[in-house]
Amino acid sequence: MNFSFSEEQNMLKDSVARFVQEQYDIDTRHAIANSEQGFSTENWALFAELGWLSIPFPEALGGFGGSAVDTMAVMEEMGKGLIIEPFIATVLLFGGVLEQAGSAEQQNSTIGDIIEGKLQGAVAFSERQSRYELADVKTTAQARQGGFVLNGEKTLVLNGVAADKLIVSARTSGEQFDQQGISLFLIDANADGIEKTTIQLMDGQRVANICFKNVSLSQDQLLGSLGDGYQALQTTIDKVMVAVSAEAVGLMQTLNTTTIEYTKTREQFGVAIGSFQALQHRMVDMFMACEQSKSLLYRAVCSMDDDNADPIEVQKNILALKVMVGRAGQLIGAEAIQLHGGMGITDELAVGHYVKRLMMINASFGDADYQQNKFSMLANAE
């Protein structure tokens, strides 16, 4: 039993923490979020240089061969810094699906470029009606002349604006909610027939609604085998849920620290408000919510890195974590604002921005209600 980071993991963690401390204060972050691009290409190049973009990829593909614990270590620090650069979208999602489903040729032509910071990617999986249901796919890819024709719309695609390449889930057979019959395609983001609408989310991210009108696809743009795309997508998103949960734990820790500091300095009735027991107990609740989230996070990553773990247990760990992070995030976010009083309502203070990111994490890849229902069905089936 060991819950400590290795020396290498500590170095990785420190490297992100140092970047945040030296180059990513909240004003810098705001300026980046409000820029035309929505993130900094200079920072992206730096991330590549520091090796962060290579972490989850296998050594055979030029990666660091990192474990779930390695990704967690990085994500937690990224959360503390409220980093907006599209690490999740390009490296974990786009890179993740390529690693899961891509042919050697497809991987060779993309993963090296991701690691070097030269390629931005996005995975387009959600639709207007789909909510969090990955199998709810109306977008179609019809077989034609040795290839396919893609039609439909994907919504709120993470990094959909800056992406050079897209992975799109589309139905090649079956009915709207069937897991079977969903195929994945690798597409140039500026291919003919693609139209994008840029949307800003409250955490500053730029996402895109992307329409596909008769987009021609060749056979070699298919990722994995025909109709079997769902599993690769789900497996990748499971990993990403754990990564964003690690980010959430980082956000929670910063919110807790900031709130405790504020209540030590803010005076009302002639004393620091942190001296009131009613508020102390609530900050203890916030602390406990964060620690409980961290425990489920460790539980999830340890089971993911264990080759002998029961896949159902791993699945349950991941769902439980996402539920906990959603609920704890809501509690900590609400209390952090409340204990900051009127100041917590201002756009100027960092608190609100951390809260918004926590809320967006809850609403990504399935919120707490959705995952709790899924967890319940899985646990009851045993």
Added chain:
Amino acid sequence: MDTNFSKEDLAFRDEVRAFLKEAWTEQHAEERQARKTGVEPTINWQRRLYEQGWAAPGWPVEHGGTGWTTTQSFIFETERASAGAPDVAPFGLKMVAPVIYTFGTEEQKQKFLPRILKSEDWWCQGYSETGSGSDLASLKTRATLDGDDYVVNGAKIWTTYAQYADWIFCLVRTDNSGRKQEGITFLLIDMKTPGITVNPIKSIDGQHSLNEVLFDNVRVPVENRIGEQDKGWTYAKALLAHERTAIAGIADSKRNLTEIRQLAKQEHSGGKALMDNPVFQARFTAIEIELMALEYTELRVLASMADGNGPGVESSLLKIKGTELQQLIQALRMDVAGHYCGIIKGDLSTDQIGHDFADEARIDYMYGRASTIYGGSNEVQKNITAKFVLGL
């Protein structure tokens, strides 16, 4: 004990419904939907209410009140909310007016009340200061008597819609020698007076409703003082209970919950209505049951007021529970918006976005965080309840 409506009450309800059906026109609904900035839509609606004679139900009849019974006021509120019509802006009609007609001079009543009733003046509230939030009585903005004027210096913060205001009602410090609650004076200040600066504060919903108001040697005629010098705290306290009762917003919460039930029935996930997700359902019904209780708590308070009591410390209970439920309902609506809940609509159309209420849900949720802070934070309400109700 009996909570049935009388025949007269039912007739009154029909009258209210008929009025709302005609007056709360499509245009009003659209204005609200479009979230036009500024206070014009609110003013237009208040003027329509004034024409009907219903702008100020709580006022004494001689100043323009309706003379409604408690039940009638309850019926009006319920129908108003259920039609989707907004409540009036509280600052003039519900906050400063009761102070003026209770503690003001005859001249002040003549000068201010008719203009408030007709929504000719927009008012804002100058209470909080940077160092005086929950501990409101520690306020430091100073007023010094100089001839027939007070000279006001200092700063107020979190002033809602100060950018549109014609007048501000302020608590200012006129004496430092005694208890901090003593030495506070209640002043009515014309916002056009030289020396007043309004600075905007952008809030976490991305909007601008809050402001900082600075006073630099602002001259206020003594005739604009409410009651006696140094006794302003007493007048303000009487008003705060009214404010808290109004903040509970129970009729609107009921309406919002009904709307969310409809939305959650239409919203589908994996072919099943969201309302049929057992986890969502459990959260929804827990809120519904709390709200059913709070509706009757409010009725009990109103009935007690009709007997000539309060609103006393029970208003704290209404404020705490009412705002907690508002926030839970706002969170539910965000969850119904689902993966769309974080979008900022900006200049995009509903069709481009692919969702119709997510943007509004986000703004309401984010700004809604303020409701447990303003009007005396819920923590302070609990202190008040512990002290004055539980006797601790």
